[in-house]
Amino acid sequence: MIKAGSRVKFVSDTGVGIVRSIQGNMAYVEVEDGFEIPALISDIVEVEIEAENAAIVKIGPSDPKPSSSSVHAAHTGETPNRKQRATVRGLNNYGRVSLADDYEDDEPIDLLKFRKSFTASVAETEVDATPAAPEKAPWEVTDYLVKLLFVPVADTDKPAENADLEAWLVNDSSYTLFYNIARREQRGGGVFVRTIASGTLAADSKQQIKLYRRAELAEISTLHISLLPYKPTAFVPQAVEAFDLELHPLKFVRAASFVENDYFEAAALEFVLASSNEATDTAAPVIPARVPKPKENTVPHKPSTKDEEVVDLHAEAILDSTDGMAPGEILKAQLARFTVALDGAVKAGRQKRIVFIHGVGKGKLRYEIEKELKRNYPKLRYQDASFAEYGYGAIMVFLK
16 A cells, blocks of 8 residues: 555556655656656556665674675574675665675775874874973063054045044053053243153054044144053053154155054055063063064265264264163263264354254154253254255254
């Protein structure tokens, strides 16, 4: 009797299938390709799985291979005299199975040979026996890196050197950061600063400071930066920073100034504001020059002439050694050299101009020089010296 689940074949067509449901005198037969075909019950007949296939279905991969004798034995109870291994590859809905082409027993594994081969491969592998460095406690971690990046606005199709720029403060460290970024202003003969942005920047985060239109970039030459790093738990202290960052206008219009970085997909103009050396155990941070550092030595300094004296204020030019000197002590030595040279030039009265090479650093020396000129030499005019003759980081003072 045909019912749901019966295996049937068509009377008027080829093929077999499984009855999935019966509705009235109609049976819905699932054929081998997965489709259900409606057929009259009178047009299909039930079929049985062949005796040999029925025997194969019952065995496992390690049971004797079915044969005509084993099928006969299944009915007669006789013991077959041939024992071979069979592997069942698959069984579909229609009782069909396929056997492996090769019925031979699998080749036995030589465990001793396998063990020797494995031992030899391990011996050939280079193993780093260096013990791992002990992990630092949270309060011992001293990674501290703060950067200021100028990034082209996201929706622009202009090249970086022509686009409007967003200023971003990046705190790439485990410290929380109090910050204040201000613009220098001159009012009534004094120097003041006006805050652009201030606040707290969490560890490993960044904050947009300001959007600068291209026309504004020519007006900003110096930013005053204040940084105070701390952690809410015990921590190794880093230096509190307060300095002037010089922004040379030429940097904003040179494509080479914008470089790839770890924080934005677009190339950016990048300044390192503060940094510590995680490899050292000292609490004092190492504050390197900005990166990328301008190649100030590519333009040779113009020597002194009859009308113009040139004074190099770099630490290595005025000191035999800076070993053991704090940054403040080096700055005092540079200012002393500046004062002595300027006083001597004013008193001698022989030259018209004096140029001081102060470098680019963070602008602290330049800031102190300008403050000294305003305070003690108000009648002397000064300006940036020629880049073509002196490179970046030089100031020219007019004596006459």
